[in-house]
Amino acid sequence: MKTVRVWFRKTGAACYISHLDLTHCMARALHRSKIPLWYTQGFNPRAHMVFALPLPLGMAGERESVDIKIEEDKISMEEVAQRLSRALPPTLPVTAVTEPVMKPGKIAFASYELRLEPEGETADELAAAFAALLEQPEIPVEKHTKSGMAHFDLMPYLGELRWSAGEGGLLLSMVLPAGSEKNISPFLLTEAFEKQRGVSFLCRAVRNNLYDAERKIFE
């Protein structure tokens, strides 16, 4: 038995499925691919699957990964990649299969890129409003946690926010705490913006990469 890390992208229609649905989808693809997997024992045998970090609904992912346990004497990593690619829908392409270097628990940061496209106003107006938002002394947000609703200020987390205004709208890039310890979704910022503006815009978001506390890339 050997643990391997399957890297894939989440694109197109697949962005609209929840993490729970993704796990079902992956389980079916594994079953379909006939990859010799190591199963948990017991009445209801399950294949082992550990996703690095769930992606919020509606976000694309460039470097998503899931760890699976294979029977290494029966299949190579290249073959896992090939078979799983064939079994997954085109919106979930497999990019590589590697030996895990870091534990998913080490993940501490994630980098994101967002594109906000104005609806019913110009890109300049949207940019001006965004600049105004960032000029506020604080950006109060709330999020669900295990212990109920948490209220906090988002501003201290935006040190690495870069943004620019272009023809089509605003381009944002940021690095935010991510992982099991502390997880801050970039949608908190767009939701706060939306709330301040009282209007809506189209937001395309992608998570590009994951890092540990030392900012080493998750591998």
Add this chain to the structure above:
Amino acid sequence: MIPGLEKILLKVQKPGRYAGGELNSIVKDKSGVDVRFAFCFPDIYEVGMSHLGMKILYSLLNRMEGVWCERVFAPWTDMEALMRERGIPLYALESGDPVADFDIIGFTLQYELSYSNVLNMLDLAGVPLLARDRQGLSQLVVAGGPCACNPEPLADFVDLFFLGEGEEVDCELVELYREHKRRGSTRAEFLRAAAQIPGVYVPSLYEVTYREDGAIDAVTPREGAPAKVKKRLMLDMDRSYFPESFVVPYIEIVHDRAVAEVFRGCIRGCRFCQAGFLYRPLREKSVGVVNDQCRSLCETTGYDEISLSSLSTSDYSALNPLLDKLLTWTKEEKTGISLPSLRVDNFSTEVMDKISSVRRSGLTFAPEAGTQRLRDVINKNVTEDELMRTVTTAFSGGWSSVKLYFMIGLPTETLDDVAGIAALGQKVVDAFYANPDKKKGRGVSVTLSASGFVPKAFTPFQWEPQDTIETLREKQRHLVSSVTTRKISCNYHDADTSFMEAVFARGDRRLGPVLLKAHELGCRFDGWNDYFSLARWREAFAACGVSPEFYANRRRPFDEVLPWDHLDYGVTKEFLRRECERAYAAVTTPNCREACSACGAACFGGGICHENR
């Protein structure tokens, strides 16, 4: 993708319902397509995607050269509101193209309470609701499914109905359409020709006249349409088409598993059960064919559970051989087998050990009535002894919860019969405690589930009045008060919805205006308790001057012309009447394997009627 769609997908619950792009969904090059078919299921994605008939016809139509069949579901109310606000029309999932642009718009009618969704979907598509307002050949609205056996309430809206099983007739119709499209025929020319295909019913070619007392006087065909339209069916189930793959949804649906069909029809003849008469005669698939189909489905979908579907799977004559054959590979591949329907009288631990679903979902049985007399009336050939033996076997096998399904409001039912439901529940509880092998340290839980009886067309009870809502409620209360232990819990269906179901199940064309009005008043998702409003429906009936009680609560004389008399499902009216009279006398009828009762279905020339008994 439709412009603007992306902008709303993140604002709705479960956007995966509306995005398409699933594994095994079929995308064709439009330049090579000359007939586009929008297959519409008038309920949400999770319900529609679970439906086997849709999967069969989807694959079958897409096998046809030049034909592209796509899926369409009813958007949930949050999505509908946004679509209407932003002017996004109903679209098909594969191409994202508006449904209004399709040649054929097909609906499957699985339950009467989905009719308001049919209208709402047409409206959301921007397709004129009334058949007579649709011009040209395209936007042909067709419908099939079990409710097409009494399609009259939808006659104003649907251009043609398919009676019976669609595998052959749907393809024949599509070919005819293609030919007429090429020729540039008018809609009327096409419909006249379509009416000549066996199994196709074109309601506009029939004139209905009424008597003063409100009953139908006559149904008269015009322009060469046949006086009786006979259902179509597949006689050789082994040769009949079954898809090699299913579209595999991203999101979880109601029945998220591979489904194999082991037979069509049913030998039983329970007198309340419409499916038992509509799909006659019984036609089985052979073990090898079912096994191959299961294997191929599991390979192409990756599902790790197979459901063996039919009206009563434990009646399959080769159930044990089939299970053994399946087990030769399913164990290895960690695939479970489930049976959706179990009967009380042929439950065995042997079967139980081979299937996985029962452990998870618990045991359910359907005695349907609480006393032997009433079970004889409905021809549910299950005795109390059999039920007790079955639950005792189950309790010995480690089960401790059982769910029993019943109907209330059955013909000839008295309050004693209703109390009999509770008494039967009590006997099951007693059987648990009397059993020395029961699981230690655990109590028993018995759930009694009672739904209101809805008389349906093509059953021996098609002439019966439904109990009024008040009577059904009284019986529900009587049931609850007859239960004396907390080990038994009761639940029942809302009588209001059963009433509306009864109205449409035996309705006629005079319900068309009511449906239209109800749609205008905002009726939709009537099968969903949160959305059903009897008050709104009553308003629609009142506005049209139509009495719903006339349809639901009236006893019809045997010689009355029924709205579906010009449709032929094989079973004869004489047989149904005979069965009704036997019901009144509480006399049971043997099943098709024991003896033939000459129901009429032998006319199709196949199935169990022509096998050696």
